[in-house]
Each structure stands twice: as structure tokens, then as C-alpha cells.
Amino acid sequence: MGKLFFYILIALLIYWIIKSRHSKKDADISNQDSVEDTVNCVQCGVYLPKSEAIRQQDKYFCCQEHCDQFLSSSS
Ligand SMILES: [Zn+2]
Structure with missing residues (x-):
């Protein structure tokens, strides 16, 4: 049971890292368009x-x- 909880925690961590990277990339692209x-x-x-x-x-x-x-x- 403890092992399963650990794997869920790792999966959530990976999901959170990917999500935060994607949102940062989107913000950079929209910034370049508006700042021109x-x-x-x-x-x-x-x-x-x-x-x-x-x-x-x-x-x-x-x-x-x-x-x-x-x-x-x-x-
Ligand atoms: Zn000139």
C-alpha cells in the first residue's frame, strides 16, 4: 500500500512538472506577439x-x- 502511494506521488509530480512547463511556454509565445x-x-x-x-x-x-x-x- 505504501509503495502504491509512492508511485502515485511520483506520477503527480511528473504531471505537475509537465503542466507547469507547458503553461510557461504558452505565456512566452503570447508575450512575443503583444510586445512587438x-x-x-x-x-x-x-x-x-x-x-x-x-x-x-x-x-x-x-x-x-x-x-x-x-x-x-x-x-
Ligand atoms: Zn532611416
């Missing part, structure tokens, strides 16, 4: 992820070169 935030370069208009954009004076640029071009042309 894009901005466009003020100089050339190309779209890129906000995390990769260069921010200058509340404007976004795809590269440092376009940032410099915009700042030199506006001043």
Missing part, C-alpha cells in the same frame, strides 16, 4: 522594432547615420 512594437525612421520611413531604433529628440531613426542627417538638415 514598431516605429518608423523619420529620415527614410523604414519600419523597425522600437528596441532596435535610435531615439533622438522624441524621434526614431533606423541608424545613427540617418539620425545625424536629420539633425544636421533641421538645424
Whole structure:
């Protein structure tokens, strides 16, 4: 009887580990979909992820070169 209880406990533990891993994986996938935030370069208009954009004076640029071009042309 003690042995059977032990096996049930192991089975429950394995089930719990698999379940927790699955729910974590699902959360990661849904996060990637919702976090995707894009901005466009003020100089050339190309779209890129906000995390990769260069921010200058509340404007976004795809590269440092376009940032410099915009700042030199506006001043
Ligand atoms: Zn650009």
C-alpha cells in the first residue's frame, strides 16, 4: 500500500512538472506577439522594432547615420 502511494506521488509530480512547463511556454509565445512594437525612421520611413531604433529628440531613426542627417538638415 505504501509503495502504491509512492508511485502515485511520483506520477503527480511528473504531471505537475509537465503542466507547469507547458503553461510557461504558452505565456512566452503570447508575450512575443503583444510586445512587438514598431516605429518608423523619420529620415527614410523604414519600419523597425522600437528596441532596435535610435531615439533622438522624441524621434526614431533606423541608424545613427540617418539620425545625424536629420539633425544636421533641421538645424
Ligand atoms: Zn532611416
